[in-house]
Amino acid sequence: MAKTPERGVKIQKNSPLKAYFLHHARVFVSSLGELTRRPIASMMTITVIAIALALPSGMYLFLHNVNQISADWDSSAQMSLFIKNNVSQRKVERLANRLNLRNDIESTKIITPEEALDDFVRISGFGDALNSLDKNPLPSVIVIQPIVDNQKPLQVSQLLNDMKKLPEVDIAQLDLEWVKRLYTMLDIANRAVWVISILLGIAVLLTVGNTIRLDIQSRKEEIIVIKLIGATNAFIRRPFLYTGLWYGLIGSLLALILTNIALSLISTPIQKLASLYNSNFELIGLSFDNSLMLIITSCILSLGGSWLAVGRQLSKIEPS
Numbered sequence: 355m356a357k358t359p360e361r362g363v364k365i366q367k368n369s370p371l372k373a374y375f376l377h378h379a380r381v382f383v384s385s386l387g388e389l390t391r392r393p394i395a396s397m398m399t400i401t402v403i404a405i406a407l408a409l410p411s412g413m414y415l416f417l418h419n420v421n422q423i424s425a426d427w428d429s430s431a432q433m434s435l436f437i438k439n440n441v442s443q444r445k446v447e448r449l450a451n452r453l454n455l456r457n458d459i460e461s462t463k464i465i466t467p468e469e470a471l472d473d474f475v476r477i478s479g480f481g482d483a484l485n486s487l488d489k490n491p492l493p494s495v496i497v498i499q500p501i502v503d504n505q506k507p508l509q510v511s512q513l514l515n516d517m518k519k520l521p522e523v524d525i526a527q528l529d530l531e532w533v534k535r536l537y538t539m540l541d542i543a544n545r546a547v548w549v550i551s552i553l554l555g556i557a558v559l560l561t562v563g564n565t566i567r568l569d570i571q572s573r574k575e576e577i578i579v580i581k582l583i584g585a586t587n588a589f590i591r592r593p594f595l596y597t598g599l600w601y602g603l604i605g606s607l608l609a610l611i612l613t614n615i616a617l618s619l620i621s622t623p624i625q626k627l628a629s630l631y632n633s634n635f636e637l638i639g640l641s642f643d644n645s646l647m648l649i650i651t652s653c654i655l656s657l658g659g660s661w662l663a664v665g666r667q668l669s670k671i672e673p674s
Contacts, residue, residue: 399601403609406561407648433510559662603653
């Protein structure tokens with residue numbers, strides 16, 4: 355009998371905090387049970403959320419994979435320096451070695467006049483006419499592979515201007531227009547993805563908010579009775595917030611499944627296309643960090659929609 359008061363004191367000391375967490379756990383599980391009691395309506399809402407999240411996710415993956423491809427396209431942005439005829443081959447080699455020391459140049463390659471003439475004969479087919487020339491008219495050429503920064507495509511223009519100022523260089527050429535167009539289009543597409551993502555995020559918030567609003571209206575009499583026996587708005591709000599959380603969580607998981615299914619459907623033809631171009635390109639899916647960010651964003655939007663709907667509706671429901 356002496357131990358009974360001590361046990362009573364221990365239970366009384368831990369009961370508020372323990373009861374608080376137990377209540378949240380019960381509401382968390384029971385709110386999931388509420389979704390299963392109306393499976394068709396719940397699945398429709400979850401599907402809308404999943405599609406709204408899968409669309410920007412798929413567009414993000416598309417741009418991410420295009421950026422991976424464009425990294426290989428950067429290698430074709432080569433700069434050609436046509437050396438003056440009075441510059442010796444030794445000076446050409448020294449110039450190439452000096453250019454290799456620049457941090458905006460990846461590599462250089464020297465094409466001698468003899469190599470340039472052989473290539474021209476092979477490509478043009480005018481071998482007999484060129485063989486009649488007394489002197490090789492082609493100059494030495496230094497082919498530069500610049501380092502192209504996706505965020506600073508104009509940096510290559512500065513490099514071109516520097517090459518034109520070299521005393522040994524007669525002409526410096528670079529086909530940079532396609533690089534500018536490519537990164538401009540990618541920048542536009544990236545901004546479009548952000549705009550669409552924001553709009554679809556608002557759609558998720560409104561969808562969950564409207565669903566919770568209808569749920570509150572259907573349980574209006576129950577809420578009035580609960581308020582009459584002294585329940586606070588926080589107590590009444592809690593299950594609806596957890597319901598919104600479940601909508602966001604399940605919807606984001608379904609969005610990940612839809613995105614992976616779409617990737618698996620197009621990965622095989624894309625690999626076949628890449629093999630035709632002797633490329634080892636493979637589609638890149640959502641990383642763990644991106645998937646986690648999608649889940650967190652969905653839960654936050656769903657909770658926000660639930661909070662707005664519950665706060666607005668509960669203020670209108672008062673016992674008469």
